[in-house]
Amino acid sequence: MNFRESEVVELKEIDTEDIKKELIRRMIKETDGDRFEGMRSVEQELTFNATEQEFALRGIEFGKSQEKTLGIINSDGIYTNLGLLMSDQCNYTIKTAIFQGNDQMVFKDRQEFSGSLLKQMNDVYRYLELYNKTRGEINGLVRVDTRDYPPVALREALLNMLVHRDYSFSASAMIKIFDNRVEFISIGGLATGAELSDIMTGASFCRNQNLANVFFRLELIEAYGTGIQKMMQSYEEYGMKPKIEITSNTFKVTLPNVNAFEDEIKQLQNVSEEEALVLSYLKEHYRITRADVEKIFDVSPSTASRLLRRMSEENLLQQQGKGRSVRYILPREK
CATH class of the missing domain: 1.10.10.10 (Winged helix-like DNA-binding domain superfamily/Winged helix DNA-binding domain)
Structure with missing residues (x-):
């Protein structure tokens, strides 16, 4: 079933009025010396089934001692906003939209992923893999398979969205899948003091230090500041590279479809x-x-x-x- 342009309104990425209100709140918090992930969570009835499973999968213990060390609970035993992000009750989501063609005139599917950030990570990646088609070409006696998107690039773009998003904004992050590209739109621009040129050279400006430590502990990220470089390197053999665009309130990564690009090259020859x-x-x-x-x-x-x-x-x-x-x-x- 195809959804028409009138329905795309429901996929509005960011409400500008909400952005203004959230930006003011964030400025006040930063002036007071507070950071979102370390502040007390409004919700204290939290469970961690998805997080416990992810830790167990890697043979890492997860209990009250680890919760305190990681910053999920503070020195008073109260759950922090990091705890909320890791909990099954996390109210921050990722929305996805699959569009027909290369524009937003008609979309074919939409999903919203919720729950612990670790659950969202697994669910969204599986969803992306469903649309990461493989093209096979015969070269002599050898079949050469090429994915639309290097799996490394999809993984790093998703992890970047989860770890570096500004969670003081309540709006959902967005992933848009077109025939010729995938766009990852994360809420919040660069961390204070960072420039795009810094990020491209591998410098690390981490907005959510404790959240990054959780992902580092789970070996989901190897070292700070390497994700963007991995994305770029994964495209080198194809003679193209991902595109990064930054505004004061968003961070957008666009991954080109390798096979769509090859089709365009063949087309240009004739x-x-x-x-x-x-x-x-x-x-x-x-x-x-x-x-x-x-x-x-x-x-x-x-x-x-x-x-x-x-x-x-x-x-x-x-x-x-x-x-x-x-x-x-x-x-x-x-």
């Missing part, structure tokens, strides 16, 4: 120079209009229209809308 430029533009912007073509080639409206019409007839493009709202995208799989 097209004219003008058509190749249009397809390259679509790779970055996902849609193109006649006005865009006019600017790219500095041509008249009629010339731009002829190029787009020809590419549509050759099934290089798919037209959406009519009249002044016409735009073009890459053809969707049947």
Whole structure:
């Protein structure tokens, strides 16, 4: 079943008014010298079934002594917000949306994952794996299989979202899956004092030190500051790399679909120079209009229209809308 544009409203990522209120609260907390994960949890009736299972799976003891050492309970024996994040009652969620094609016009599925962050980690990763298709090609007598996304990149992007998210915001984190990419949108920008260039070189600015220690204890992260570098390295053999975008309130990682990129390369080998430029533009912007073509080639409206019409007839493009709202995208799989 396909869901139409009217329903996409329900997937609104961030309410700007909520962001403003939460940002003010966060500034007050930081001014007072408090950090979210160390503050007392409003909810004290907590259970840790998923966390206990994860620790047991790795042969690591998890009891009251460990809860205190990790910062799940404070010196007074009261559960902290870290305890809430690790508990089965955790009220922070991750929402996922599967879209048809490379834009948000139509989506095919949506899920919301809740519970302990460790449960969310396992559930979301399994979900992503369902959509990480394998393409097999025969090279002589050898079959070569290529996943749409390097598993290492999916894993590190998900862990980065869980560990470094700003939990003083209540909005859900988002994962969007398109035909040609996956977007991980985490709440909260970079930690105070950090720059993107610092992160890319492996510097560590950890917003949630105690949470990171839990994941480190479970050997889910090997060392601070290596996740982004692992993502980048996993794409080196394909001649591409993930894209990172940062605002004051969000941290977005986009992983390109390796097999979709290969299809585009093959397609470019059989097209004219003008058509190749249009397809390259679509790779970055996902849609193109006649006005865009006019600017790219500095041509008249009629010339731009002829190029787009020809590419549509050759099934290089798919037209959406009519009249002044016409735009073009890459053809969707049947």
